[in-house]
Amino acid sequence: MRRSWGLSAALVLTVAAGAGGSLAPTAAALTPPVAFTADDLPTWQTNGIVWALAEANDTVFVGGTFSEVRPPEGGTGTPRSAVNFAALNAATGAPTDCTLSFTIGTGTATVRTLVVSPDKKTLYAGGYFGAVNGTPVSSVAAIDIATCTPKAAFTPSFPATVRALAVTDTTIYAAGDFGTVEGQTRERFAAVDTSGALLPFTANADEPGRAIEVTPDGQKVLLGGDFFSVNGANSHALAVVNATTGAVTKAYPSGWIPSNSVVKDIDTDATGFYTGNEGTGGGVFDGRIALNLSDFEQRWRDTCLGATQAVESYQGVLYSASHAHDCSSIGEFPDGRRHHLLAQPTTSTGKLGWMPDTNDGLGEGIGPRAFAISGTGTTKYLWVGGEFTTTNGSPAQGLTRFASGPDTGAPTVPVANAAAVTPDAVHVRWRSSLDLDDSKLTYKVYRNGAATPIKTVTGDSLEWSRPQVSFKDTNVTPGQTYSYRVTASDADGNTSALSATATVTVPTSAEPYASRVIADGANLYWRFDESTTPYAADSSTDNSGLYINAPALRQTPAAVTGPSTAVGLNGTDEQVYSDKRQDVTGAFTVETWFKTTTTRGGKLIGFGNNTTRNSGNYDKHLYMTNTGNLVFGVYNGGTRTLSTLGSYNNGAWHHVVGTQGPGGMTLYVDGQKISSNTVTGNQQYSGYWHVGADNLSGWPLRPTSNFFAGQIDEAAVYPSALTAAQVAQHYSLAKAPADTVSTVTATDDTYANAGAPSTNYAGSSSLAVRGTSAYETYLRFTLPSAPAGTVLKSARLAVKTTTMTGAGSADSQSVVPVTGAWTDTTLTYNNRPALGSGTLGTLTGATDGSAVYSASLDTAALSAALGGSYSVALTSTGTDPLWIWSSEAAAAEGTPQLVLTFGAP
Known part of the structure; x- marks a missing residue:
């Protein structure tokens, strides 16, 4: 982000008559400390890439590579010519009467950076252009905001692209590709005064500059870019220099930021500064760094992968623009779908419940590239520019914006499940709902269609972490049927529709198999009794799962007697994985039932560090070979396995259990011990449980398919090693009479x-x-x-x-x-x-x-x-x-x- 430092004054630009748009009312409740809703507002669009945003007194200035702005999807108005620049009303998203054209005689003109002077009277623009409204300039221009005209006297000569600007009351600092300014050596960084005269400030770097900021006290300048040295000092991608001379006061030697990574943006607040980083190749750093202004040392480092392009600090929250696709290194989402807009506290790396999204869009396919916060009244607006073409799944090219209120988006509808394995209780469970700007939601449970809820429950969720929420109804009668529905509400009272009805009949006696699995301490127990996907309820704790690619549900006869059903997997692309990232330490047991005639093998159940994609770390698993043999394996520096001699792909239900405890590993099939060893260690990493698929590369007797084709039932995981007696009891109870x-x-x-x-x-x-x-x-x-x-x-x-x-x-x-x-x-x-x-x-x-x-x-x-x-x-x-x-x-x-x-x- 580009900041200006110094005095401020009020100034208002006129909104063009008849321009489409909508005003947003005052702020409403959001989950603190998030300041903006995730509800995108109607905003005029560009036909190209937006590289830069700046604001002054309810006007937002837009720079980039485009030739036209047009009304938002479904809005009124006609497209307007806009040559690499537009000025829009912050509250309506519609064009003002300020029109500027940034052009060049040869090549493609572009505006890469915009910043407003502290007194809000002058807009400075940088990029690659030779004229503004016909007035000759050289890649930097000064615009009088009141009259929307270029200042003809401001003509410093920058012979190459200017990528970033920062402004104080007296000085304009520039970063870019240039090697000289006004014919004098200024490599990648330079400073001019408000008249355009070159200043002595010298911070020569060997590679392009991409970001520049002035500290709030005006004494230091923060440099970011591709460089490896500044004024001869070993400092890669980031440096702190004296604001007057350019002398290096804090260097960050090569390796502090990997050599294949650069700083794309810098933003500051009262106590720190923040970098957005991008890398290319293996071992890159793509995330964000927070540093203290007191000593310029690191406060925290967010190592998410996904090319951060812009950062914006506001009221204790750092908003970032990226295509983050893997935050597993900091305990968040694994490698998968891209998240283009994120928020986190300025004090830590943990993500907050603000998750609007764009797509990758045009050009490099990066998505959003610039931020600005505008609004002089009680309502503030976060503007986002870039190369995206959609926002929250709807058409929105180049520009989008979010207000501080009201919050109008309701949470998603819960998917409810009701089950009873004993005569004294019904467990109502549901996957936590998703709300793009509220991570704490309130759920109401309604029984038998009554208008008054019997229970109100609160729960947290993020887009990549939606834990199961549950309620135990003990006011039940054996043999009676109960129906339940659930709603989700955010802090502003936006409420989802009622869930589909979940119905259950309370048994007159405990289900023998299920009640024993729970009593033996399972901390994951999937019974596969759902009628709809994607939610797979956990009958033990709250370790629910997600069905992938709609497996066949309600398969009968199931492995155990009673009302339970099984799931059918196609052996091609279907599986179930746990919805909660977790660690498996010490002893464990994996248990499931299966029925198949496959000759391609596949994974029955196991642990891995990814969700829908193949895991890079994977063990603690049971899998079948092409010939129907069963293998139980862990990794402790090498693959350690136990396997069967007999084949079990005969179309009958079979029970398989793998345990590891202080005495080693044991494999059981159909209640009988098959083999054991003394191996006690396994690989330690955070991950997810999988049923029906995951990577098996490098494992002995690897089958043709990672995906299992057949039926699976009653999958369970325990934080202990079941005994031989417990395993035998589970096997025998599967056929015990049940209601x-x-x-x-x-x-x-x-x-x-x-x-x-x-x-x-x-x-x-x-x-x-x-x-x-x-x-x-x-x-x-x-x-x-x-x-x-x-x-x-x-x-x-x-x-x-x-x-x-x-x-x-x-x-x-x-x-x-x-x-x-x-x-x-x-x-x-x-x-x-x-x-x-x-x-x-x-x-x-x-x-x-x-x-x-x-x-x-x-x-x-x-x-x-x-x-x-x-x-x-x-x-x-x-x-x-x-x-x-x-x-x-x-x-x-x-x-x-x-x-x-x-x-x-």
Whole structure:
């Protein structure tokens, strides 16, 4: 960034009449200390690259290589000629009446740097050009802001490109490619006074200068660029010099910044200065450095890879423009997609929750290249210029901007999962939502369609770190079905839509296999019971996963008895990886079930340092060879493996476990110990768990494919080495009897109305129940037979109230057997069927609209009817009607339905 130092004064430029744009209101809540929303505002666009931005009193000046500005996508107005320069209103994004053309007789003219004088009266421009509005200049020009005209008397001669400028009350400092100024030797850095006269300041460098800044006290000048020496001193890419003489006061010897890396930008604040760096080749430094102004020593270094082009310090936050694609070296996202706009505290390297994005765009494919912060009122604007052509996925070429408020973007909709493995609790889990300018979000959990949440939870998330959030609902009844939905809200109250409904039936007894895995201390447990991608819930802690390329879900029969399902992988590009970066230290166990006939092998489960791309570090894994053998391996300076002699690609479910503890490594298959050794060490690095794929290069018996083709179920990881007894128990419990749930939707449903005794309501989307004047609802179900070796342990009737006003009822409703014959297309109040004596169950408390309620039913009565057709009626003695959806209604969520739980006698 280019700063000016000294006095300031107020000055306003006129906005062109009729120009399109929009004003932004005052600031709203964001996650501190971020000052700007991630919601991009309508801004006029260029048809080329923006290299430079500067601001003065609600006007933003734009320099670059372009010939036209045009209205934003969907905006009003017509394109205007703009030869490498434009002036735009900071609050509307529309052009002002200031028009300048930067041209040259031979070659391509460009404006590379813009800076405003401390008194806000003069705009200085640098680049490669020979005239401004026809007035001769030589790559540097001074513009009178009030009149928007070049100062004809300011004509210092710079014979090559000027890439950066910094300005004080008396001096203009320049950096670039030049070797002389005004015919005198000034290699890459120089200074002139406000009249254009060359000053004695000399800081000769051997390679181009790209950045220049003056310290706030005006005593020092900070130099950045490609150079390896300044005034003969060994200083690569960065140097501090005396502001009057140019003498080096602080050098940074070659190696402090790698020789294949340069400084592209420098910015300062009251206590420090910050560099944006770019490298080429291996071992580069592409990130940012913070240094103290007190001693010019390093405060921190951000080693993310991805060519930083610009930095801007504002209110304790450093905003940066880059194409950062790998921040694994500082514990953040691994090598993958590019992030073009980031924010971090000026005190540390950790990224903040501000994540708008552009694309790479034109030219070099770098994306954003320049910043400016404007606005004299309460609303401030962060302007971004560069070679991008989109912002936040929508068309926006060359320019975009973000205001200090209001924050209008809602978080993404949560993807919820509900599971119960014991009779006493339901665990509701969801992947944390993403909000581009709020890293702390509030979640509300709603049960059975109620309007009031049963739980409010807060959680943090970043684009590359979206940990699972969970809630344990202990107010549950065994055998009852519950539905849950979740919303996410930011600090300003922007709220997502409700998640899709997650439904679960609480078992009447603990699931044998799952409850034992959890009890044995798993800290990752993926059951693969999801109905949608990409979220894979973790049933142990909060170590959730992501499905890649939409594997086949809900595969049955699964590896274990009960309601669980498996995932099917195609062996080409599908896998699951953990959504949380972590370390694996000391003992561990990896466990999974698989079923396959593949002859290409593949990884079953393992640890690696990347996500969707092949890991560079990878071990602690189980994989299959082409012949169906299984291998368990760790790396401790070399590959250490255990393998089977038998093949397991026979199309049957198999259980495989690898452990490493103080006694060494052990491999188990189908509950039996296969082999072991005394190897106790493994490779230490931060990474992610993978199921179904990851790198296997260099490992013994490497299969043809890294990707596994087949089904996988019940993948678990433990921070300890399971014992042989525990492994054997897991294998045997997979076939232990477990509750199974059968949900049966009504095949026929209608109601009778005493007030219209001859009317048939078979086609109605709603059903009614009341005592007087009477409504009675009739339901028919086809009941399944009990699975072999099981009995009916619980039965519930579930209904959902409609959305009409007063749909709920303060009265209770009785569920009674129907003994007479009926058809839904002919039933009326006059010919309604006879009802049996006694009550099967009672529905109570169904007071809210658009909510699911259920009644426990007599299992003995229903057991006798299993395997056949069975009818029930809903009746009441009260006067408050209950209105519920019929099975014909789209909003019914599968109701009316019977939920039948079968289990061991």
